[in-house]
Amino acid sequence: MSEPKPTPPPPAASLEQRKRAHLDLCARAEVEHPEKTTLLEEIDFVHNALPELALHEVSLSTEFLGKTLAAPFLISGMTGGAPETYAINRDLAIVAERRRIAFGLGSQRAMHQRRELAWTYQVRKFAPSTVILANIGITQAAETPTSALRELIEAVGADGLCVHLNPAQELIQPEGDRDFRHGYATIRRLADELDVPLIVKETGCGISATIAQRLYDLGARYIDISGAGGTSWVRIESLRSAGAAATLGAQFASWGIPTGAALLALRGTAVPCIASGGLRNGLDAAKALALGAQLCGMALPVLRAYHTGGTAGAESFLVECESALRTVLLLTGSASLAELRKQPLFIGPRLNAWLEALTAWERRNGSRANP
Numbered sequence: 001m002s003e004p005k006p007t008p009p010p011p012a013a014s015l016e017q018r019k020r021a022h023l024d025l026c027a028r029a030e031v032e033h034p035e036k037t038t039l040l041e042e043i044d045f046v047h048n049a050l051p052e053l054a055l056h057e058v059s060l061s062t063e064f065l066g067k068t069l070a071a072p073f074l075i076s077g078m079t080g081g082a083p084e085t086y087a088i089n090r091d092l093a094i095v096a097e098r099r100r101i102a103f104g105l106g107s108q109r110a111m112h113q114r115r116e117l118a119w120t121y122q123v124r125k126f127a128p129s130t131v132i133l134a135n136i137g138i139t140q141a142a143e144t145p146t147s148a149l150r151e152l153i154e155a156v157g158a159d160g161l162c163v164h165l166n167p168a169q170e171l172i173q174p175e176g177d178r179d180f181r182h183g184y185a186t187i188r189r190l191a192d193e194l195d196v197p198l199i200v201k202e203t204g205c206g207i208s209a210t211i212a213q214r215l216y217d218l219g220a221r222y223i224d225i226s227g228a229g230g231t232s233w234v235r236i237e238s239l240r241s242a243g244a245a246a247t248l249g250a251q252f253a254s255w256g257i258p259t260g261a262a263l264l265a266l267r268g269t270a271v272p273c274i275a276s277g278g279l280r281n282g283l284d285a286a287k288a289l290a291l292g293a294q295l296c297g298m299a300l301p302v303l304r305a306y307h308t309g310g311t312a313g314a315e316s317f318l319v320e321c322e323s324a325l326r327t328v329l330l331l332t333g334s335a336s337l338a339e340l341r342k343q344p345l346f347i348g349p350r351l352n353a354w355l356e357a358l359t360a361w362e363r364r365n366g367s368r369a370n371p
C-alpha cells in the first residue's frame, strides 16, 4: 500500500505570510538603506526674492495617463493579497481620490495564483476617477500569457500596469527568483499587446539611464526609477532571514543607484520618468520634479502615516507634501511644474560624480545594452 501523500501547504499561504511580515517590518523596523541617501540633499534651488506670484496662482496640476491630477504624486504600489491588506488599499485609494493623485496597487501575484483573493485589490469604487495602477513582477509577467495579465488589469479597473523589477531582493530571498532572462522580450510583448500603458518600475535599487532608454525604446510609457536612499528591500529580506541569507542581505542593504543620480542621468533624454525611492517630503519631490520627473511616488512614508493616523494621517501627510511643493514653486518664481523644470539648480559634487561615472561608461562602451 502506498504511503498517503502529506498535504503540502498551499503556495499562496507562504506568499500571504511574507506579505504580513513585510508590512509588519515596514511599520516598525529600520528598513531604509543604511549607508546611502537619495543624494537629493545635493540639489539646491536658487531663491527668488521677488517672485511676482501669489500662492493661489501656483498650480501643481499635471497630466498622467490621460487624466488630470491635482498634484504630481503617486502612492506607490504596496499591498494586496492577504485579507487584512484590503483595508490599506481601500483607505489609501480613498485618500488618492480625495487628493486627486495616483494610486498604485501592490503585486497582484497573489490574486493571479488564487482568484479568490482578487477582492483585496478591488478598490476602484473608492477611487472612481483617479489613476489606479495594476502591478506584477517581471518574472511572473514573463511566465504569464498576455490575456491573463489583461484579466488582472481589468479585474481591478486599472489605467496602466506597473511591471516591477527587483533582482536584488529576489537574490536575498531564500525562496526568491534566480533567473532574470527574457525581461526585455517580456516588456516588448506587453507594450505591443496590452491595451493600457506600461510602466516599468524598480523597487528601491534604481534604473540606470541606459536601461531606462532601452525599456522606453521597447514601448514602456514611463520608467519609475525607484532609486536607492529610501526603503531597502534587501534590508527587509535580510531582517526576515537567518544565516547566510541574512549575512548576504546585510552586505547588500545599501545596494543601488541613488534616486537623485538616476534622475540626473535621465535628464535631457526623452524618457518620461517617475521619481521614487526615498522621497520623504514635498521638498524632495520638488527636487525630483526639477530634475525632470513627471510624477513623484512615495510608499513607506504614506504607509507609516497611515499606521500612525489612519486615513486622516495619510491624507495630512500628503497635504503637507503639497504645501511644501507649492512653497518651492513660489520661492523659485514658478507658477507651474513646467516652469519649475526650467529653474537653475545647484548640483553638488557627489551627484556630479555619479553622472560622470554613468555617462563615462556609455562613452567608453557606446552600447546601450548594459548596465
Ligand SMILES: Cc1cc2nc3c(=O)[nH]c(=O)nc-3n(C[C@H](O)[C@H](O)[C@H](O)COP(=O)(O)O)c2cc1C
Pocket: 022, 023, 026, 076, 077, 078, 079, 105, 106, 107, 135, 162, 163, 164, 201, 202, 203, 204, 226, 229, 230, 231, 276, 277, 278, 279, 297, 298, 299, 300, 301, 303
Ligand atoms: C510595504 C511595501 C510593500 C511594497 N510592495 C511592492 C509591490 O508589491 N510591488 C512593487 O512594485 N513595489 C512594492 N514596493 C516598493 C515601492 O513601490 C517603492 O518602489 C519603494 O518602496 C521605494 O519607495 P519608498 O522609499 O518611498 O518606500 C513596496 C513598498 C513597501 C513599503
